[in-house]
Amino acid sequence: MSAETGVTAPPAEASAAAMAEVLVPGAGGRAPALVLDGPISFWGGVDAATGRIADVRHPQLGAHIAGTVLFLPGTIGSSSASAVLLELVHNGHAPAALVLHEPDAILLLGLIVAREMGWPTPVAVRLARERHDAFRGCMMAVGAATEAGARVALRIATDTTSG
Amino acid sequence: MLDLTAEERAIAEGRDGAGAAMAMRIVADSARLLGAPRLIPVASAHIDGALYHGDSGTLFAERLVAGGARVAVRATLNVGALDLTGGCRVRLEGARRDMAGRMMQAYRALGCEPSWTCAPYQAGHRPAQGTDVAWGESNAVVFCNSVLGARTNRYGDFLDIACAIAGRAPCTGLHLPENRRATVEFDVSALSSEFLSSEIAWPVLGSLYGRELGNAIGVVTGIAAHPGEDALKAFGAAAASSGAVGLFHIAGVTPEAEDCDAATGGLPPAATIRVTPAMAADAQRRLSTAGPAKRIDAVAIGSPHLSAAELDALERLVAGRKLAVPLYACTGRHALAAFDRDGRRAALEQAGVILVADTCVVVTPILADRPDGVLMTNSGKFAHYAPGNTGYAVLYAALPDCVESAVAGRPVLAEAAR
Numbered sequence: 001m002s003a004e005t006g007v008t009a010p011p012a013e014a015s016a017a018a019m020a021e022v023l024v025p026g027a028g029g030r031a032p033a034l035v036l037d038g039p040i041s042f043w044g045g046v047d048a049a050t051g052r053i054a055d056v057r058h059p060q061l062g063a064h065i066a067g068t069v070l071f072l073p074g075t076i077g078s079s080s081a082s083a084v085l086l087e088l089v090h091n092g093h094a095p096a097a098l099v100l101h102e103p104d105a106i107l108l109l110g111l112i113v114a115r116e117m118g119w120p121t122p123v124a125v126r127l128a129r130e131r132h133d134a135f136r137g138c139m140m141a142v143g144a145a146t147e148a149g150a151r152v153a154l155r156i157a158t159d160t161t162s163g
Numbered sequence: 164m165l166d167l168t169a170e171e172r173a174i175a176e177g178r179d180g181a182g183a184a185m186a187m188r189i190v191a192d193s194a195r196l197l198g199a200p201r202l203i204p205v206a207s208a209h210i211d212g213a214l215y216h217g218d219s220g221t222l223f224a225e226r227l228v229a230g231g232a233r234v235a236v237r238a239t240l241n242v243g244a245l246d247l248t249g250g251c252r253v254r255l256e257g258a259r260r261d262m263a264g265r266m267m268q269a270y271r272a273l274g275c276e277p278s279w280t281c282a283p284y285q286a287g288h289r290p291a292q293g294t295d296v297a298w299g300e301s302n303a304v305v306f307c308n309s310v311l312g313a314r315t316n317r318y319g320d321f322l323d324i325a326c327a328i329a330g331r332a333p334c335t336g337l338h339l340p341e342n343r344r345a346t347v348e349f350d351v352s353a354l355s356s357e358f359l360s361s362e363i364a365w366p367v368l369g370s371l372y373g374r375e376l377g378n379a380i381g382v383v384t385g386i387a388a389h390p391g392e393d394a395l396k397a398f399g400a401a402a403a404s405s406g407a408v409g410l411f412h413i414a415g416v417t418p419e420a421e422d423c424d425a426a427t428g429g430l431p432p433a434a435t436i437r438v439t440p441a442m443a444a445d446a447q448r449r450l451s452t453a454g455p456a457k458r459i460d461a462v463a464i465g466s467p468h469l470s471a472a473e474l475d476a477l478e479r480l481v482a483g484r485k486l487a488v489p490l491y492a493c494t495g496r497h498a499l500a501a502f503d504r505d506g507r508r509a510a511l512e513q514a515g516v517i518l519v520a521d522t523c524v525v526v527t528p529i530l531a532d533r534p535d536g537v538l539m540t541n542s543g544k545f546a547h548y549a550p551g552n553t554g555y556a557v558l559y560a561a562l563p564d565c566v567e568s569a570v571a572g573r574p575v576l577a578e579a580a581r
Contacts, residue, residue: 023196105196109321112193148192
């Protein structure tokens with residue numbers, strides 16, 4: 001998704017920033033938000049080679065999660081979800097950051113293992129799903145984190161140079 | 164807050180080498196995410212992580228090997244992406260084939276047993292009731308918890324091998340007796356004894372159970388007699404495909420359910436699902452995705468892997484006849500060994516049966532590439548995964564119908580699906 005099509009001005013009443021609990025430390029960064037409309041299973045639901053949403057029953061079929069700040073309202077727990085996320089980190093198609101309604105230990109294991117392998121890893125944070133919509137369509141800035149349990153800032157990027 | 168012992172901390176910091184340290188840190192990080200207060204020792208592991216999904220998994224296993232890691236407990240291996248026995252040619256080529264093979268080799272180098280089966284519980288790996296273990300592969304997990312009464316959570320890729328090397332697992336979930344009680348009754352007493360004694364009853368009811376229960380724990384009531392281990396295997400596999408089922412009870416049959424009260428801990432169930440014949444018929448219909456078909460392209464059986472008794476049944480039904488379409492029979496070395504010894508394998512292969520060992524047709528490319536292919540199966544788990552993973556539409560039928568259809572090359576159904 002390009003910044004031109006993916007970024008709109010935030011609604012005036014929306015909260016433009018949140019402090020989120022770090023689930024797995026990692027790099028933050030600037031990237032467009034992709035707010036998923038429904039839960040997803042990474043195994044079978046996301047193409048491990050490209051990061052494309054491949055679940056034919058998912059409303060965002062065909063969208064790419066690579067390089068996005070991915071907001072997950074829920075996950076469907078396949079025990080191989082971690083393997084798909086690790087593969088995405090390794091082949092450069094992982095999201096820039098993950099925002100989860102609640103921790104999914106199987107999925108996040110992919111990030112834990114990626115860190116052990118010494119591969120650059122996106123940060124994963126926790127934020128209630130009711131707050132995801134405020135960031136829909138926005139260009140995001142997410143803080144980096146070095147420690148689980150810390151809090152990082154999740155905000156709408158205010159300058160326009162990233163487009 | 165997770166509290167590690169002094170020894171666990173020392174291992175995580177490298178006392179026993181880099182591989183052991185990495186495994187302990189992965190177990191500890193997972194325990195923190197799960198909110199577990201401590202780790203507990205495990206007596207064995209079943210490892211689902213040796214199936215190739217991409218190069219990263221191979222590199223992970225090889226990093227553990229390079230760090231000198233070894234499993235601390237008995238660890239059997241689930242299926243890989245290749246048939247190492249050479250019985251069946253997997254259509255994985257070039258670099259992907261090399262990496263899939265390297266991955267299987269790395270898990271052997273970590274000290275895992277080359278069982279290569281999703282039915283380790285029929286290959287001599289049967290932990291005692293009440294034992295804590297760390298098992299992966301959804302059908303193996305559900306069988307281990309429900310039929311053996313051992314205690315495991317659903318350990319996914321990477322965490323399974325990390326637990327096996329650390330000899331420990333997060334103390335949470337189904338390891339705790341209070342989390343193993345049924346809250347939902349799944350009453351099948353309204354179904355006819357004729358249906359309940361049929362071969363398809365258990366995969367069909369498993370599929371319905373998984374969809375209705377999700378990740379809740381249920382107790383099946385209304386079963387008069389133990390249906391046999393292969394039936395419970397089919398029920399659990401189907402339930403764990405359509406829902407996130409990790410444990411079920413069957414009143415009067417499974418070890419933690421002497422009766423319904425024992426399964427619920429004496430509490431009344433929060434909900435009761437009364438299964439009607441119409442619900443069972445609908446569940447059976449939903450296992451098929453193909454419309455009315457004039458032909459079938461292949462038959463696949465053996466998810467979970469066929470037991471020796473199921474191979475015997477296949478042999479009896481084929482009865483030396485020549486098949487018109489290939490019948491893929493997926494099984495493990497444990498069941499094939501005796502079959503090979505008695506020279507029975509050659510006769511079955513002569514008829515057109517392809518015996519697939521170490522792997523299966525929905526996890527790696529084995530079936531011919533056919534965009535409009537129709538696959539017949541008697542497995543609830545194959546029925547669930549084949550459309551997405553192989554592109555074949557599925558016709559669900561009992562084993563005798565599967566064999567007759569393979570002989571005819573078109574669907575032959577002994578009775579209208581009811």
